[in-house]
Amino acid sequence: MSEKDTSNWTPSADMAEFQKVLRSSKNIIAVCGAGLSAASGIPTFRGAGGLWRKYEAMSLATPETEAFAENPSLVWQFYHYRREKARAAEPNAAHKALAVFSIPSYRKVIAPDAGFTIITQNVDGLSVKAMNQVLQKEGDPRPTGIATLLEMHGRIFDVNCTMRLCKHVEYNTSSPICAALAGTENAVEAGTIDAEIPKDKLPRCSKCNALARPGVVWFGEQPKYMPEIDKLVDAADLCLVIGTSSTVYPAAGYAAEVSDHGGKVAVFNLERSDGDGEADFLFLGPCEKTLPEALGLVKLN
Numbered sequence: 001m002s003e004k005d006t007s008n009w010t011p012s013a014d015m016a017e018f019q020k021v022l023r024s025s026k027n028i029i030a031v032c033g034a035g036l037s038a039a040s041g042i043p044t045f046r047g048a049g050g051l052w053r054k055y056e057a058m059s060l061a062t063p064e065t066e067a068f069a070e071n072p073s074l075v076w077q078f079y080h081y082r083r084e085k086a087r088a089a090e091p092n093a094a095h096k097a098l099a100v101f102s103i104p105s106y107r108k109v110i111a112p113d114a115g116f117t118i119i120t121q122n123v124d125g126l127s128v129k130a131m132n133q134v135l136q137k138e139g140d141p142r143p144t145g146i147a148t149l150l151e152m153h154g155r156i157f158d159v160n161c162t163m164r165l166c167k168h169v170e171y172n173t174s175s176p177i178c179a180a181l182a183g184t185e186n187a188v189e190a191g192t193i194d195a196e197i198p199k200d201k202l203p204r205c206s207k208c209n210a211l212a213r214p215g216v217v218w219f220g221e222q223p224k225y226m227p228e229i230d231k232l233v234d235a236a237d238l239c240l241v242i243g244t245s246s247t248v249y250p251a252a253g254y255a256a257e258v259s260d261h262g263g264k265v266a267v268f269n270l271e272r273s274d275g276d277g278e279a280d281f282l283f284l285g286p287c288e289k290t291l292p293e294a295l296g297l298v299k300l301n
């Protein structure tokens, strides 16, 4: 966000002013992180109650060559725990507000000329679930023209084969995904995870029976949809930064890119986060409250 003189800059918390910007925007992106799903009962990584206070990030979220290769049992227990959390969770008012805002017929009341895309780092599937719920409410399960949702870090219910020649991907929401993981979520929650589950008892590819891995993007791996996302960021004139600590790149850099080419940035977070001092708007507080308000959608249930 280099073009703004930030020496005496304080981001605005003025909702009415933000809504004026929203109304005149043409290309809006929402860059979302774990805080979006916190009110749905899914722990964040960082921030208050963050999961990585208990577990060392790099030992749980690096590819086959590193953490997973070293200890697939530990990694699978961690992801089994997160799968269980995601299975039990329901979208909250912030997911629903984004889902409603994605529907052109609703959006045109608030931002008449704007396109809108959600770029989420979350792997829990709750934004998709919210969209399906909102659309079913409208009595039309698949209307055309709905804004795009890009799950750039993959999906926790995808299970990928680790064999290069197979690479089979299966969408699997079973609980537990395999018998050996049953109950291990309690040890993860308690921070006492230690059981060594043999590789042949961990999830296997349903096609070739090789070891399978969670279908999420780990540190050192390329996020998904990068060409599409780069184009969206280039074109964006408003970037909503929602529930992310803005520490994981490339997503952490999108707001700065939008600001650098003259777009506006609005941050929604419980607490101060990286880069928010240079944002145009900063709405501190739970996004499940601030976001529906900011998008003019407070009457959600």
Ligand code: NAD
Pocket (backbone or CB within 6 Å): 032, 033, 034, 035, 036, 037, 038, 039, 042, 043, 044, 045, 046, 047, 048, 050, 121, 122, 123, 124, 125, 153, 242, 243, 244, 245, 246, 247, 248, 268, 269, 270, 271, 273, 285, 286, 287, 288
């Ligand atoms: P993070 O854990 O680093 O940061 C979460 C942020 O959300 C913090 O800044 C915190 O202050 C804020 N927050 C917490 N509760 C909030 C609320 N109710 N309203 C508004 N803000 C709130 O998360 P991140 O920035 O997404 O970290 C990146 C990585 O974490 C990503 O790779 C993502 O895949 C992964 N992650 C995903 C999930 C999920 O799918 N739900 C959960 C944990 C981590």
